[in-house]
Amino acid sequence: MIDGTASVKRGLGWQERLRCTKCRYVGNHYKLYNKVERKGFGRRAAQINVGLQIGIASTSIGNTGTCRILNTANIISPSKSFKQTGTNKIIAALLL
Secondary structure (H helix, E strand, C coil): CCCHCCCEECCCCCEEEEEECCCCECCEECCCCCCCCCCCCCCCCCCCHHHHHHHHHCCCCHHHHHHHHHHHHCCCCCHHHHHHHHHHHHHHHHHH
């Protein structure tokens, strides 16, 4: 079964692992999202998070409106600071 206590959230992407209820086996975490290829150091962003940032940057809805839409759809929204940081990176990349 999926070990819900060990779930890891990365914006809108999740990492899950399996745990056996009969024995003590616990699997490795698996990413349920694709990563964006890029140069440089640090963690690579999830494609779903980059798509969200591009959508925020290209419309007038903003981070607050995005939170409201995701919460209305019963989707746990990333924090506003996470989205703002991502949006700033996307805008800087688009301007270069």
